[in-house]
Amino acid sequence: MLAKTTKIYVAGHRGLVGSAIWNNLLQRGYTNLIGRTHQELDLLDGVAVRRFFDEEKPEAVVLAAAHVGGIMANLQYRADFIYENLQIQQNVIGESFRHDVKKLLFLGSTCIYPREAPQPMKEDCLLTSPLEYTNEPYAIAKIAGLKMCESFNLQYGTNYIAVMPTNLYGPNDNFHLENSHVLPAMIRKIHLAKCLNTHDWEAVRKDLNLRPVEGVNGEADEAAITNVLAKYGIESDHVTLWGTGQPMREFLWSEEMADASVHVLLNVDFKDTYEPGCKEIRNCHINVGTGKEISIHDVAMLIQREIGFAGEIRWDSTKPDGTLRKLTDVTKLHQLGWHHKVEIDEGVHRLYEWYLH
Numbered sequence: 001m002l003a004k005t006t007k008i009y010v011a012g013h014r015g016l017v018g019s020a021i022w023n024n025l026l027q028r029g030y031t032n033l034i035g036r037t038h039q040e041l042d043l044l045d046g047v048a049v050r051r052f053f054d055e056e057k058p059e060a061v062v063l064a065a066a067h068v069g070g071i072m073a074n075l076q077y078r079a080d081f082i083y084e085n086l087q088i089q090q091n092v093i094g095e096s097f098r099h100d101v102k103k104l105l106f107l108g109s110t111c112i113y114p115r116e117a118p119q120p121m122k123e124d125c126l127l128t129s130p131l132e133y134t135n136e137p138y139a140i141a142k143i144a145g146l147k148m149c150e151s152f153n154l155q156y157g158t159n160y161i162a163v164m165p166t167n168l169y170g171p172n173d174n175f176h177l178e179n180s181h182v183l184p185a186m187i188r189k190i191h192l193a194k195c196l197n198t199h200d201w202e203a204v205r206k207d208l209n210l211r212p213v214e215g216v217n218g219e220a221d222e223a224a225i226t227n228v229l230a231k232y233g234i235e236s237d238h239v240t241l242w243g244t245g246q247p248m249r250e251f252l253w254s255e256e257m258a259d260a261s262v263h264v265l266l267n268v269d270f271k272d273t274y275e276p277g278c279k280e281i282r283n284c285h286i287n288v289g290t291g292k293e294i295s296i297h298d299v300a301m302l303i304q305r306e307i308g309f310a311g312e313i314r315w316d317s318t319k320p321d322g323t324l325r326k327l328t329d330v331t332k333l334h335q336l337g338w339h340h341k342v343e344i345d346e347g348v349h350r351l352y353e354w355y356l357h
Contacts, residue, residue, distance in 0.1 A: 001266055002030070002060055002103060009034045009058035011043060011092055012065030017107060017165070019172050020258030021062055028262065034058060044084060049091040053099045060103040061096045062265065063089065063145075067138075068109075069179045071242070071322050074135040085141035093148050097158065104160040105265045106149050108142040110250075110287065110328055111135045112164060120291065120329040123164075123283045132323045146285045153270045154281060161264055161273065166289035166328050169347065170254030171354050177213055177232045182296060183251060186303050187352055189239050192229060194309040196236035238312040242319040245297030250289050250327050253342040253350070260288045263338045272336060289328035290340045299344070306348050 002008070008025060012018035013035030025033060034056055041052055043065055067084040074081060089106070096104050113121045114129040131139045142164075149160035173184040180188075188207075195203040204225060205218030216228045233240030264286060273284040294302075300313050333339075342350075 004029045005032055006030065006059050006102075007032045007034065007057070008060045008062065009056065010062045010064060011035075011088075012063070014172075015064060015066075016168060016170060016172050016174070016254050017257055017261070018062070018064035020170065020255045021064060021261050024255070024258040024262045028266075043088045043091055046087075046091045046094075049095050050098075053095040057099060058096075058101060060105075060265070061092065061101050062105045062107075062261070063092050064107045064261075065092070066107070070181050070185070071134050071320055073179045074138055075320075078137045081135075082137035082141050085138060086144060089141065089145040089148060093145070093152070093160070096160075097152055097156070102159065103265060104149065104158070105261060106145050106160060106162040107261065108146055108162055108164045108285065109138070110164050110166050110289070110326055111139045111323075112143050112146070113326065115323055117326075119325050120327040121287070122329040123285055123287060123332060126283050126285075134320060134322055150282065150284050153284070159270050161268055161270060162285040163261055163264055163288050164285050164328075165257045165260075166250040166252050166287070166326070168252055168254045168257050169351055170257075171351075173254070173351065175211055175355065182249070183299060183303075183348075184351070184355075186241060186300055187307070187348070187355060189232065189234050189241070190300075190303050190307050190309050190313075191352070191355065192234045193236065193239045193311055194307050196226070196229070196234070197309065197311055233314075233316070236311065238314050239309070240314045240316050241296075241300060242316055243296065243321040244317045245295060245300060245315045247296050247321045247323065248293040248325045248327065249296060249299070250291070250293045251299070251344055251347065252289050252340060253347045256340050256342055257288055260333065260338045260340075264336065268336050273332075286332055286336065287328040287330050288333055289330050290343075291328065291330040292344075293325065293327045294344055299348070302345060302348050303352075306352050 013022045115132040117125045146162035149162045152158045169183040174180040175188045209218035
């Protein structure tokens with residue numbers, strides 16, 4: 001257990017998970033926290049990262065900073081996803097080792113698992129068959145990160161733990177229509193369609209002033225707004241969503257991911273992540289999820305009911321579905337003492353409330 005006075009650096013403290021971890025630590029009485037925005041510290045710059053560690057000397061590190069995005073972004077910016085994530089991990093984990101950081105928590109993603117992984121996915125199915133093509137560069141970077149933690153632990157006796165969260169959603173989510181993940185994107189699309197449907201132009205303009213789409217904000221005329229939203233499948237009588245709606249997904253409320261992460265940071269050591277007496281120690285990372293899944297179609301229906309959109313939901317099957325199932329086996333997490341509480345219907349309600357305010 002870390003003392004309440006431990007100096008903890010949260011890399012990515014403004015992001016979806018990082019901000020939730022920061023708040024969770026504060027609520028537990030850990031107030032000696034350090035964070036730096038991207039403007040203050042570019043984690044791609046090894047010299048700057050070393051200088052930061054030299055000056056601040058953190059005793060524990062949470063590596064929640066990453067270059068992330070949805071299917072489209074992963075497909076288009078393959079080089080960015082592998083290069084930037086490897087670089088961030090290399091710099092932060094490397095400096096943590098050089099500065100004798102006592103405890104490090106690395107956050108990955110369940111997209112590290114093979115496309116055809118047996119369901120639910122146990123930690124042991126890592127590297128057993130090919131990855132999903134759309135997010136292969138990102139997945140390889142995250143696999144390298146967890147293997148780096150494992151390898152430092154085995155060679156140098158460090159205490160670096162890697163957790164692999166399932167699909168996350170929650171406060172401070174990214175609602176960008178092209179680069180966001182599936183659930184926040186659907187909430188925003190269906191919300192805007194409802195506003196068009198009910199001629200609530202004040203709400204449409206408020207939304208676009210907060211988050212302009214292709215440079216179009218709430219000051220634009222109605223025709224310009226209608227045209228740009230139609231490009232993203234948002235119309236007054238229907239919303240068009242990507243794929244068939246058939247893929248199954250597991251969703252975890254981001255504040256619960258934070259709670260699980262902090263639980264692991266405070267209570268789990270490397271020796272707890274594998275069976276004693278193993279000849280080959282590997283796959284020491286920990287899946288973090290609910291162990292429950294729902295189809296994208298059913299999530300869309302849930303969101304439609306929550307928002308009260310009277311129009312139609314259509315599916316564009318020419319767009320990629322991604323992996324059909326990616327359900328995590330959370331047995332190890334349960335054995336280590338943590339279970340989720342927020343179910344998907346409550347989570348959708350909470351996120352829509354947050355989005356509106």
